[in-house]
């Protein structure tokens with residue numbers, strides 16, 4: 346499950362009033378208990394984390410408009426609504442963005458005897474850079490200054506998997 350509600354953010358120690366979206370790199374910055382999740386623009390906020398990724402929450406890389414769980418290299422890049430579309434496409438052997446950071450998450454089991462499938466494999470997963478660029482464009486068309494998370498969520502016009510595919 347990749348969704349994270351605002352209530353859950355607070356349950357996990359996130360102080361919603363401190364969370365903002367950075368327009369430079371699209372990252373969510375905010376206080377979580379006595380630590381901060383931060384972006385490269387705010388190295389002064391860097392904190393020790395126990396998990397393998399110093400974050401509690403991110404925004405969906407496809408729609409740019411849904412809060413999702415983070416904190417692990419296994420965390421998904423996409424909200425559940427977008428993942429539904431991507432999982433289905435992957436099952437059908439069609440192009441998707443990467444599901445997450447971990448290479449295992451982006452490998453697709455392929456029957457090497459199926460010529461139709463083999464042809465599409467190298468195009469099946471677009472790069473994380475491509476996805477990051479897509480996501481950052483959503484953030485940057487929405488805000489141009491550091492903007493409180495709640496304001497951002499009210500402003501953003503969600504993108505969609507269909508738009509990503511037409512990009």
Ligand SMILES: [Zn+2]
Pocket residue numbers: 367368369370371372384385386387
């Ligand atoms: Zn930043």
Ligand SMILES: [Zn+2]
Pocket residue numbers: 405406407408409410411423424425426427428
């Ligand atoms: Zn989404």
